[in-house]
Structures are given as structure tokens and as C-alpha cells.
Amino acid sequence: MKILVCIKQVPQKDAPLRLNPEGTWIRDDVSWETNEPDAYALEEALRQKEKHGGEVAVITAGPARSQQVLREALAKGADRAIHLEDDRFAQMDAANTARALAAAIEGENFDLIVTGLQSDDFGAAQTGVLLAEILGIPHATIIIGIEKTDSGLKLKRELEAGHYQHIEMTMPAVLTIQSGINKLRYASLIGIKQAKMKPMRKVAWAEVEGKLSKNVQRIEKLYVPGSQKKTRKIEGPAGEAAKQVVEYLKNEARVL
Amino acid sequence: MADLILVVAEQREGKLNRVSFETIAAAQLIAKETGWAVEVVLPGSGVAALAQELAAKAVGKVYALEAEALAAYTSDAYVYALKAFISEKQPKLVLFPHTYQVRDFAPRLALALDRTLISDATGYKYENGSLRFTRQMFQGKFAADVSFGGDAPWMATVQIGAFRADHSGDQTASGAAAVENVTAAVANTPARVTPHEVFQEAKQTVDLSQAEVIVAVGRGIKEQKNMPLAENLAAALGGEVAASRPICDNGWLPLERQIGSSGQTVAPKLYIALGVSGAIQHIVGMKGARTIVAINKDPEAPIFEIADVAVVGDLFQVVPALTEEVKKSRG
Numbered sequence: 001m002k003i004l005v006c007i008k009q010v011p012q013k014d015a016p017l018r019l020n021p022e023g024t025w026i027r028d029d030v031s032w033e034t035n036e037p038d039a040y041a042l043e044e045a046l047r048q049k050e051k052h053g054g055e056v057a058v059i060t061a062g063p064a065r066s067q068q069v070l071r072e073a074l075a076k077g078a079d080r081a082i083h084l085e086d087d088r089f090a091q092m093d094a095a096n097t098a099r100a101l102a103a104a105i106e107g108e109n110f111d112l113i114v115t116g117l118q119s120d121d122f123g124a125a126q127t128g129v130l131l132a133e134i135l136g137i138p139h140a141t142i143i144i145g146i147e148k149t150d151s152g153l154k155l156k157r158e159l160e161a162g163h164y165q166h167i168e169m170t171m172p173a174v175l176t177i178q179s180g181i182n183k184l185r186y187a188s189l190i191g192i193k194q195a196k197m198k199p200m201r202k203v204a205w206a207e208v209e210g211k212l213s214k215n216v217q218r219i220e221k222l223y224v225p226g227s228q229k230k231t232r233k234i235e236g237p238a239g240e241a242a243k244q245v246v247e248y249l250k251n252e253a254r255v256l
Numbered sequence: 257m258a259d260l261i262l263v264v265a266e267q268r269e270g271k272l273n274r275v276s277f278e279t280i281a282a283a284q285l286i287a288k289e290t291g292w293a294v295e296v297v298l299p300g301s302g303v304a305a306l307a308q309e310l311a312a313k314a315v316g317k318v319y320a321l322e323a324e325a326l327a328a329y330t331s332d333a334y335v336y337a338l339k340a341f342i343s344e345k346q347p348k349l350v351l352f353p354h355t356y357q358v359r360d361f362a363p364r365l366a367l368a369l370d371r372t373l374i375s376d377a378t379g380y381k382y383e384n385g386s387l388r389f390t391r392q393m394f395q396g397k398f399a400a401d402v403s404f405g406g407d408a409p410w411m412a413t414v415q416i417g418a419f420r421a422d423h424s425g426d427q428t429a430s431g432a433a434a435v436e437n438v439t440a441a442v443a444n445t446p447a448r449v450t451p452h453e454v455f456q457e458a459k460q461t462v463d464l465s466q467a468e469v470i471v472a473v474g475r476g477i478k479e480q481k482n483m484p485l486a487e488n489l490a491a492a493l494g495g496e497v498a499a500s501r502p503i504c505d506n507g508w509l510p511l512e513r514q515i516g517s518s519g520q521t522v523a524p525k526l527y528i529a530l531g532v533s534g535a536i537q538h539i540v541g542m543k544g545a546r547t548i549v550a551i552n553k554d555p556e557a558p559i560f561e562i563a564d565v566a567v568v569g570d571l572f573q574v575v576p577a578l579t580e581e582v583k584k585s586r587g
Contacts, residue, residue, distance in 0.1 A: 013475070013533070016556065017397055026394070095367055121394055123536070124375050126363035133364045138332065138448040141360045142518075158518055159356050159454060162511070167330075168450040178518070180505030216372040216406040220388060225399040227561050229548075234567045241567050242577035245549060246585050248565055253547040255469070255526040256493075256585055 001054040001148065003045040004108070006101060006115035006128065007073060008035040009066040013120070024219055025091060034069045037116025041177040043184050044146060045114050046077045052148055054111070055079050061089035061100050067200070074195035075187035081198065086205040093217040094126035101127075102134045103208035110172060112153075117142050117176040125176070132174035139174040140167060144181050257408055259292045262347040263315075264338065264362075266355055267298060267306050268329075269454070275353035277421035279414045280313055282380070283351050289382045292348055295319065296433075299337055299440065301327035311433040318433050323440035328451045331361040333442065339368050340441035347409050349387065354413035356517075366411045374402050374412040376536065391415075395535040396558030416517070416540045462496065462512060469495025469526045472515055472542070473503050476531015476552060476571055480508045485575045486530055492582040495526070500538045516541035530571050534559030551575065 011017055012031040020027050034042075045056045058073040060066050061084035070081035084100055092100070113132075118125035125141075132139030144164070145156030152170040158178050159165055187195075232248065234241045249256040261283045265276040283294045296310050297319040307320035321341055325333045342350060342365075352358040354376045366373035377389035381401060388403045389412050404410045464470060471490040477483065483497075490497045497513060504514040515522055516538040527545035532538060534550070534557055542548070543562050550563040551571045560566040567574055 011394065013395075014554070016554075017394060019398075026398075093372065094363070095372060123391075123393060123395070124363075125359050126373065126375060129360070129363040130367050133367045139364070140331070140449070142356055157356075160517060161521065162519060163454050163456055165454045166452040168452075170448045179501065214405060216404060217374060218403045218405050219400045220403050221401045222393065222398050223400075224397075224556070225392070225558075225561055229562060229564055231560060231563050231566050233560075234565060235569065238569060238573035238577040241569055241574055242581040245565055245567060245578055246581040249526065249547070249549070250585060253526070253564065255547055256582070 001048055001052050001111045002109070003048060003054060003056045004105060004110040004113045005038070005042045005045045005056060005058045005073065005078065006113065006131070007038040007042065007058055007060045007069050008116075008119050008121075009033070009060065009062055009069045010035045010120045019222055023221055023223060025222060032065060032068065034072060035116050035119045035121075037118060037177060037179050039116075039184055040179050040181050041114040041116050042073050042076065042078065043182045044177055045112075046185070047182060048112070048146065048148065057082060057108075057110075059101060059104060060084070061092075061097055063087045063090055070200065071195055072187060074198045074200075075192040076185055077191060079198065081200045082203060083200060084203045084208065088205055092212075093215045094122070094124050095130050096212050096215055097127050098130035098134055099211050099213070100208045101131055103211040104203045112171060113174045114177055115174075117178050128174050128176040135172075135174070137172045137174060138169055139176070140169060141176040142178045143175045144178045146175065146181075257346050257348060259290075260345065260347040261287055261292050261294045261349045261351060262342065262345060262409075263294065263296045264350060264352045264358075265296050265298045265310055266353055266357055267300055267303055268357070270306070272306055272309060273353065273355065274421060275355060275414070275416045276310075277313070278416070278419045279351050279353045280310070280315060281421050282414045282419040283349075284314060285419070286349065286380060286382065286387070290387075295345075295347075297321050297338075297341060299326050299334060304435065304437065307435045311435050312431070313433070314431040315433045318435045320435060320437045321440045322437060323442050325442045326440055329357055330447065330449045330451055331364060332448055334361045335365045335368055336443045337440035338365050341438065342369060342409060350409050350411045352411070352413045354415050358413055362411070362413060369409070371409055371411055372404060372406060374404070374410075376415045377412045378415050378418040392536050392558075395533060396539065396561075397556065415536070417543060457511070464496055464498055464513065464515070464520045464522050467496040467522065467524050469493045469528075470498050470515070470522060470524045470542075470545070471495055471528045471530065472498045472500065472532055473509070473530050474500045474532030474538075475502050476533075477503065478531075480506070482572070483508055485572070489528065489530075489575055489579045489582070492579050492586070493526070493528075495524075498522070500532050500535070529559050529563075530575060532559050533557050534561070
């Protein structure tokens with residue numbers, strides 16, 4: 001199978017985020033990492049290749065720093081990378097991101113395209129689905145099991161509240177992957193070494209610009225949400241804090 | 257373009273879900289400010305009775321959009337049928353409940369209509385004739401006001417629990433709307449997706465929805481060997497242990513103890529969150545808890561926004577101390 005994994009670089013989970021002066025986006029000076037659901041998508045692609053043979057390519061769209069997530073994927077075992085490299089790729093709406101990805105892989109004919117079910121930054125959960133629409137191929141979301149069959153794919157979809165559903169689907173297809181579908185591997189030392197030799201194709205803004213439309217979603221304002229409750233804040237030494245919590249639970253919440 | 261808000265309601269196996277009613281409530285609130293009408297469409301097969309149930313709400317009209325191809329959900333059939341329906345009705349705004357099913361088809365439907373979808377809205381603002389939706393970003397650390405750059409129909413999905421469905425006041429007001437049966441458009445191309453039955457994995461051995469006290473663990477617990485911290489606190493309180501998704505993905509607790517959109521929804525008297533950051537997917541499963549205590553070292557953790565008590569500190573020190581205090585207090 002010829003598989004493409006779409007990966008996004010997002011701020012590290014524990015990174016303290018600060019707003020830019022305009023209050024429209026975060027400041028760029030944070031630590032970055034691979035979007036976690038995308039890491040599960042990559043792992044699944046590598047496992048499918050190990051079972052059925054073929055190739056795993058990885059793609060991302062973002063500034064120079066985002067090359068790091070491609071390097072990591074190559075170190076884990078991906079065969080080659082495609083980097084849509086430009087600062088302008090970072091804040092596009094999901095449809096334009098999908099258009100840019102589609103333009104960059106024109107003529108490639110992947111059997112399977114996988115990506116995480118959503119990103120930890122925007123969290124729109126749309127790019128994978130929109131990529132399928134642009135490519136004119138079927139898709140399925142929140143996938144927690146993939147089995148290749150003679151005629152296509154047998155998939156396990158997660159539904160709400162502990163329910164699941166099996167579906168069968170023709171290939172080529174786009175799947176968005178749920179975290180926990182597999183156990184992630186670490187890159188080996190030899191993998192990290194080999195990654196440096198693997199092909200990395202750069203795609204410039206000008207090469208895909210003609211396929212993009214105007215962004216039809218605009219972030220007018222980004223802000224820290226206010227507390228939805230009257231929250232009592234407790235700080236200080238653990239013993240003191242514990243006493244205050246128990247007092248609250250006893251005397252005010254009356255749950256003890 | 258009609259001055260109309262169209263709500264796409266969802267049913268599964270003969271039942272309407274609660275968030276469909278919440279989405280109607282959101283539409284009614286927006287309608288009050290804009291003066292637009294509210295109508296509801298329910299796609300499916302044999303859904304006339306469910307459409308009647310929706311018609312009991314204060315809405316203008318309910319459409320039962322029916323075809324055999326819509327009996328079992330597939331994104332292809334839903335996109336095809338709704339694309340035709342929306343193109344014909346030309347509403348200003350289309351609202352969907354933010355369910356797994358909607359996540360699966362609505363982005364594609366929006367693009368097929370050459371429109372855009374703002375997903376997972378928690379609120380809206382209508383100012384000077386322009387509609388914005390509020391949604392969470394960066395795992396709930398920030399909220400964003402998002403506007404539409406293109407033409408109507410504008411489309412958005414509504415987060416579970418963001419609007420109250422059975423509130424008193426006029427958005428609850430019930431009515432008696434007409435139900436119109438509409439034959440859905442069906443593609444005459446071979447199906448690319450074959451859906452099978454919906455199932456549950458194993459019989460649940462614990463019903464967290466009945467628990468009065470829940471101690472939930474998040475990534476902040478760091479290692480499996482630290483899990484007894486939570487177990488001891490839960491035991492001292494006579495409660496159950498639960499977790500956010502990553503903990504169950506790691507296999508540190510069984511999946512049936514996962515709280516959130518893909519797991520259980522709970523509303524205990526007391527919910528203590530240990531090292532849970534408060535991503536939306538977790539919050540939707542527990543924000544109905546009566547008292548929420550959150551312990552987290554990050555003073556900006558989103559969980560604190562819904563907490564009654566926010567303990568900013570190291571859980572590895574606070575939790576053992578808390579367990580001791582609870583034991584003392586309960587004698």
C-alpha cells in the first residue's frame with residue numbers, strides 16, 4: 001500500500017501559551033511537537049506497511065520549524081517527506097490546508113491517506129474530511145481499527161459512549177485516526193541516523209497558491225475564557241491546601 | 257436566501273439525541289435576535305414519529321427527509337441528500353449538533369456546497385448584522401470568536417451541553433409545528449461505504465453514571481505506578497476512580513472508566529480531577545458534576561474554568577495530604 005500521513009506541528013502540551021499583541025493568535029516562541037493524534041496515524045501507517053508492504057510518505061504544511069515533525073516521522077520509519085514550507089500555511093482555514101495538501105500530492109495516487117482525528121491547536125477536526133472531498137474519494141473518521149481486505153478496508157469506527165461500528169470501504173480513502181488505536185514506537189538511534197538520508201521534498205507557496213481560495217473563516221479574537229463558576233482558588237503548602245479543600249467539601253459543598 | 261435557520265437533527269436507532277434539542281435551543285436564541293425563522297430537518301428512514309417529537313418544540317416546521325439509503329448512516333448518502341435539501345431551502349444558517357456523526361459528514365457537506373463550517377461552537381455573537389461563533393482552541397486554553405468570510409448559508413456545529421434544551425422561558429416553549437415528509441435525493445452511483453451494526457465491546461462492569469463521588473486522573477499522574485494515589489483518595493471518599501482518554505489509551509485503567517465524549521458522561525455530587533488539563537473532550541463528560549475540585553500544577557489549566565475549587569499545586573504532595581484529611585474527617 002502506498003500511504004500518506006498528514007502531520008501537524010502544534011505547541012507542546014505543557015507549553016505556556018501567550019497571545020500576540022493583536023489578540024488574534026498565539027506568540028510563536030513556544031516549544032512545538034507532533035500533534036498527538038497524527039502520531040497515532042503515523043504509527044498505524046507504519047504498521048500497515050510492515051504487514052502489507054509499500055511505502056509511507058509524510059506531509060506537513062507550515063513554517064521552517066515544522067520540518068522537525070517530518071524528521072521525527074522519518075526517524076520512526078517513514079520513507080520520504082513533503083514539506084509545504086511557508087509561514088502563511090500556519091493559519092489557513094481547514095479547507096485551504098486541505099487544498100494545499102491536495103495540490104502538493106497531485107499525481108501521486110496514494111491508496112490510503114491517514115491523519116489524526118483533530119489537531120490540538122485549532123481542533124476543528126475537518127482537514128482530513130475536506131481532503132477526501134477535494135480528492136473525490138471516500139473517508140471515515142475516528143477510526144480505531146484498520147484491516148486491509150481483498151476489496152478494500154474493514155474499519156472500526158468509534159461512536160459516542162463506548163459504542164463502535166464496523167464499516168467496509170473502497171480504496172483509495174482518507175481516514176482520520178483516534179488516539180489509542182495502537183502503541184506508539186520510539187525512533188531508534190539508527191532510525192534517526194537514516195532519517196538524514198531520506199528524501200524531503202519542499203513545496204513552495206507559489207507552487208500551490210493557484211489552488212487556494214480566500215480563507216472563509218476568520219479568527220476575530222482569541223482570548224482566555226472567563227471562569228464559568230465562582231471558583232475558590234487554593235494555593236500554598238500541600239497540607240494547608242488539603243485542609244481547606246476538606247473544609248469546603250464539608251461546610252459549603254456538604255458532600256463529606 | 258430565506259431568513260431561515262435550519263437545524264439538522266440527529267437520530268440513531270429510533271432515538272433523537274439530547275444535543276439535537278440543545279441545537280434547537282441555540283437556533284431559537286439566535287432567531288430571537290435576528291428575527292429569522294427556525295425549521296428542523298431530520299434525515300433517516302421511517303422517522304416520521306421522531307419528526308412529530310421535534311414538532312412539539314417551538315419551531316416553524318419539521319421536515320422528515322427520508323430515503324432507504326439514509327436508514328443506516330453513511331457520509332456519502334447524508335452529504336448527497338442534505339446538499340440537495342439545503343440548496344433548495346437556501347437557509348441563512350444551518351446548525352448541527354456536534355456529534356461523531358456530524359463530525360463525519362458536515363465538513364464535507366459544507367465544502368460540497370462551497371461553504372464553510374465552524375465546528376464545536378459554545379456560543380454566538382450577533383452584532384451589526386454579522387454572526388460570529390465562539391469555540392475553544394488549543395485544548396480549551398483559549399476561546400476564539402470566529403466569523404464567516406463568505407456568503408450564507410453559514411454553517412456551524414453546536415457543542416454538547418453548551419445550550420440548555422429544557423430551560424424555562426420562550427426557547428423551550430413548545431409548539432405544534434407541521435411535519436412535512438420529503439423524499440431525499442439519492443445518488444445512483446454504487447456505494448463506497450458499507451456500514452454494519454453498531455455494537456458495544458464488552459458488558460460494562462461499572463456504571464460510573466451512578467457514582468456519587470468520582471476521582472479522575474489525567475496526564476498529570478505521569479506514570480502508572482502513581483495510580484494508587486488516586487485509588488487511595490477514591491477509597492477514602494467511598495468513590496470510583498476514572499480517567500481522561502490518554503490514561504485509558506495507555507491501559508492504566510480500563511476503557512469503561514474513561515470520562516468524556518468517547519467514554520462515560522457523569523454527574524456525580526463530587527468530582528475530583530487530578531492532573532486533568534480539561535480538554536473539551538473530557539469536559540463534556542463531567543461538567544454536570546455538582547461540585548468540581550481540580551488539582552493541577554498549571555494555574556492556567558482549562559479545568560479550573562469549571563472548577564468550584566481550584567488547587568494550584570503539585571498533585572503528588574496535595575493528594576496524599578488530602579487523602580489523610582478526608583480519612584480524619586470521615587473518622
